Amino acid sequence: MKKFVIKDLKEIENIILKSKVCSLAMISNNKPYCVPMNFGYADGYIFLHGAPEGKKFEALKQNPEVCLSFYIDDSLHIVNESVACSYSMKYRSVLAQGKVEFVNDIDEKARILNIIMKNYTERDNFKYSRPALENVSVFFLKPSELTAYKRGY
Numbered sequence: 001m002k003k004f005v006i007k008d009l010k011e012i013e014n015i016i017l018k019s020k021v022c023s024l025a026m027i028s029n030n031k032p033y034c035v036p037m038n039f040g041y042a043d044g045y046i047f048l049h050g051a052p053e054g055k056k057f058e059a060l061k062q063n064p065e066v067c068l069s070f071y072i073d074d075s076l077h078i079v080n081e082s083v084a085c086s087y088s089m090k091y092r093s094v095l096a097q098g099k100v101e102f103v104n105d106i107d108e109k110a111r112i113l114n115i116i117m118k119n120y121t122e123r124d125n126f127k128y129s130r131p132a133l134e135n136v137s138v139f140f141l142k143p144s145e146l147t148a149y150k151r152g153y
Contacts, residue, residue, distance in 0.1 A: 006092070006148035015094045015148060016041050019070040020120070024048065026066045028059035039068075040116035045140050046096060047112045052137040060139065064099040068141060090152030098144035102137065106130065109138045 006012055025034040035056055040047040046068060050056055060066070071093040103109055110128050113136070118124040 012148045018072045023069040026059045068096040070094045092150040094148045096143040100139045102139045
């Protein structure tokens with residue numbers, strides 16, 4: 001089964017939008033560090049949020065260069081059940097690389113949190129208290145590089 005590069009931006013965006021979790025890879029104390037994240041996507045931007053303290057927050061402040069991984073439609077593909085090397089995975093995936101930027105404006109945080117919520121609820125009209133907005137870290141990535149693959153599709 002061959003792996004094919006996806007070039008069409010609409011197909012790439014479809015993979016991102018169908019994903020429910022992405023993996024955020026970064027560097028923490030000169031070591032790779034990766035965490036699963038909820039996210040939102042709109043107008044070519046990937047939006048994320050988290051606690052305003054902790055290992056992830058400190059790593060991103062020290063080095064904002066990241067890679068996000070998305071994948072969908074994964075399933076086992078078997079050519080011959082008795083031959084281990086004939087097993088493979090069907091999937092579609094996207095890697096997004098670039099620098100994250102943090103958002104400090106309260107109104108912008110609320111707008112972005114609603115983009116994230118829409119990815120999970122189809123609603124984008126939630127209201128947030130000022131303390132909630134002040135105590136959340138909101139950041140985004142405008143990918144400088146997108147790489148996408150599909151295998152078995």
